[in-house]
Amino acid sequence: MTSSQKPKKQDLPPTAWAVLGLLSFPGERTGYELKKWADSSLRFFYWSPAISQIYAELRRLEELGYAASERSGPEEARAKRRYAITDAGRQALAGWAADTEDAGPPVLKHGLLLRVWLGHLAEPERLRAMVSEHRERTLAELAAVREAMEQAADVREWAFPVLALRWSERQHLAELELAEALLSDITVLEASATHPAAAGTGEAGAAGGPGQGDGDAPTAG
Structure with missing residues (x-):
């Protein structure tokens, strides 16, 4: 397959890929079960989406054909809906996971x-x-x-x-x-x-500020 024949990479937010990633493991799961698993895995090295985000992304993934769902009980408003990844979703997820361009450096917000x-x-x-x-x-x-x-x-x-x-x-x-x-x-x-002695040094340094200049920021030595 040439580059012109390759399917266009779907531009999805990281949350969508994370939810699809949770679905990529064997079994079908409800949104609540996906949230519990995210809390016991994803949050330790990335982040855990809110339950509202998970359901929003599940709807998006279904619209794209990347996920499918069915009710686990009678057709009632409160019946649980279980989700599973589709073949198209697994193919798209594998392509995203292999793409190093979007990985980027880790962002530290301490x-x-x-x-x-x-x-x-x-x-x-x-x-x-x-x-x-x-x-x-x-x-x-x-x-x-x-x-x-x-x-x-x-x-x-x-x-x-x-x-x-x-x-x-x-x-x-x-x-x-x-x-x-x-x-x-x-x-x-x-x-x-x-x-x-240190206090005297501090007073001398205070006159010029951290950068010893007007408006200068501290620079690495």
């Missing part, structure tokens, strides 16, 4: 570090408390990742999701190390700020 960056407006004790709270949340997330790994370990079809969860386990362990290092950095910075 709320805690944004507040540390503004640490000159906060008390060091409050910063330490925020880092400690972050460390506790990370420990809880690490436990959840390991629980998900245990549940998926014996399912042959979930071998690759386990690899992603294992990566997430390592990432959470690294986050714990970074939190400990950040606590030490805050303590050192607080001690240097109260040292007479």
Whole structure:
């Protein structure tokens, strides 16, 4: 097949591909079941769509012929609808998964570090408390990742999701190390700020600002 004969790649948001990816594993699932699985897998290394997003994408995928559904009970308003991927959906998903152009670099949006960056407006004790709270949340997330790994370990079809969860386990362990290092950095910075010599240096630096120039931003050395 030449490039002109190849089907046009469907321009879908990442949420749609994520939902279709959940459907690519064996079995049919309801929107609620897809949400539960996203909460126990996707959220550890990407994000978990809201249930409203999942149902919106399921409708979109059905319109495109990438997914199909049927009611699991009588034709009633509250009857559960179960979804499955179609052959066309599996082919489109495989093409998207193999496309490295759209993968892009990871985007880090660390709320805690944004507040540390503004640490000159906060008390060091409050910063330490925020880092400690972050460390506790990370420990809880690490436990959840390991629980998900245990549940998926014996399912042959979930071998690759386990690899992603294992990566997430390592990432959470690294986050714990970074939190400990950040606590030490805050303590050192607080001690240097109260040292007479350091205080004098700070006053001298304050005249010129962080960039030592009018409106200059800090530059990497």
